[in-house]
Amino acid sequence: MSSDTSRPVKAAPSLLRSGAVVGVMTMLSRVLGLVRDVVFARFLGADSGADAFFVAFKIPNFLRRLFAEGAFAQAFVPVLSELRQKNGGNALKLFVDHVAGCLGVSLLTVTALGIIAAPVLAIIFAPGFYWDNPVKSTLTGDLIRITFPYLFCISLTGFLGAILNSFDRFAVPAVTPVLLNIVLIVTAIFIAPRMDEPAMALAFGVLVAGVLQFSFQLPFVARLGLLPKPRPVWQDPHVKKVLLLMAPAIFGVSVSQINLLLDTVLASFLPSGSVSWLYYSDRLTELPLGVFGVGIATVILPALSRQHTASSDQFSATLNWALRCVLIIALPATVALIILAKPILFTLFQYGAMSERDVNMASVSLMAYSLGLAAFMLIKVLASGYFAQQDTKTPVRIGIIAMVANMLFNFVLVVPLHFGWQLGHAGLALATGASAFLNAGLLFQGLRKSGAFTLNGGWRHFLTALLLASVAMGAGLWFGVQWLPSFADLPWQERLLNTGGLCLAGFVIYGAVLLLTGIRRKHLTVV
Secondary structure, three states, rough: OOOOOOOOOOEEEHHHHHHHHHHHHHHHHHHHHHHHHHHHHOOOOOOOOHHHHHHHHHHHHHHHHHHHHHHHHHHHHHHHHHHHHHHHHHHHHHHHHHHHHHHHHHHHHHHHHHHHHHHHHHHHHOOOHHOOHHHHHHHHHHHHHHOOOHHHHHHHHHHHHHHHOOOOOOOHHOHHHHHHHHHHHHHHHHHHHHHHHHHHHHHHHHHHHHHHHHHHHHHHHHHOOOOOOOOOOOOOHHHHHHHHHHHHHHHHHHHHHHHHHHHHHHHHHOOOOOHHHHHHHHHHHHHHHHHHHHHHHHHHHHHHHHHHOOOOOHHHHHHHHHHHHHHHHHHHHHHHHHHHHHHHHHHHHOOOOOOOOHHHHHHHHHHHHHHOOOHHHHHHHHHHHHHHOOHHHHHHHHHHHHHHHHHHHHHHHHOEEOOEOOHHHHHHHHHHHHHHHHHHHHHHHHHHHHHHOOOOOHHHHHHHHHHHHHHHHHHHHHHHHHHOOOOHHHHHHHHHHHHHHHHHHHHHHHHHHHHHHOOHHHHEEEE
């Protein structure tokens, strides 16, 4: 890899601006998501009701990511972008109407089946509940029956968001999740405490939020003149193309989500609270992943879809730019989450129903998940390179390999060790991260072998600078944690102040070392 950084291909101000908009909006949503989880910890903790709700919420949420934001978006956006360039007008509107009709019929069918089969789904996705605690399994089934219609609403919301993203209207889809967080926060604080089973109130909150999110995006799509009038025309050749691309993409884009769902299945056999510990730690890992990994992947997909036929150099350059943007966040975030796992969890969650033991257990899985953070983010970007070329088969093949590897890692790691303890839920997190690195590595290798992607100049210098800055930041944070008193013994004000101070110090150290090693803004504003 050359260290020459003097020959940028082309400035990327539009991508940078779009990325900044998505990042800011997503950050707002993620911050509110953290507030939501703080409220959950305060009123639900990590007891049986919390475990049941998190399983019931994860199933439709998983399917939403799989179909709406995952496979569907990756198949729909390239076809829509292609049709927009070649035809536009009435052909584009008919395509949107036909997709809306086919998607709507499919979602209604799946939703109805999900509601009817809720008790069975509870057993499938949390079999440990059924064998160890039938009451908990019954509650999970009741909650699934309430939350499952969220799949219908939020998948249609994802459909509308994909239309907006295709026209570079990134802000509205990025801010839409704020509504879910606001509804759940209000429900948890004002309604849940008044019910015999607080988790039941949250389940209804999820359903209400889905309706609001769908309704919120309708007027913005109407302004584009593309408000759908659903007509299920399965014979439309463009609809068939989306379905053809979507079938394998269901697997390829969502392997990490499938692995997380498998973690939930296995965690249901572990001690009570394991599902909740994984939930809280996964949520913190999702913050940088959602803000930067998903945000950048969302921004580059329409651009890559246009570039892959017009300019192979620009296609490759855009991927280089996206990978740099991801890594400059992923590496320090990994180090910070590992070192500050306990301080962050104590500051955010250890109040009310959340015990000190719950925080200690969640911190172990947070450190384990954090090890795979860079891979989770890279997958989002690298997969976009395939989907923009309308190649969904390769990510599927790679995804199958990663999923099999994840199950093997689970078998190896989630077993008693010779030291008198077991990895348990943390082993599940480690296995997920290890399989993610395998996934990302194979995606990267495949793009390079195909000739669609080549590394441009400056990568050796860039990576060396990131590693030096991350190590320096990690050393500073470690000494800071040793110097401060135990967070378990502090009131929330001091916890917040100390954690904020550590994060600020880490940011300053990281930025200063990057500057000393020669990294400048131009390295992220040119591709």
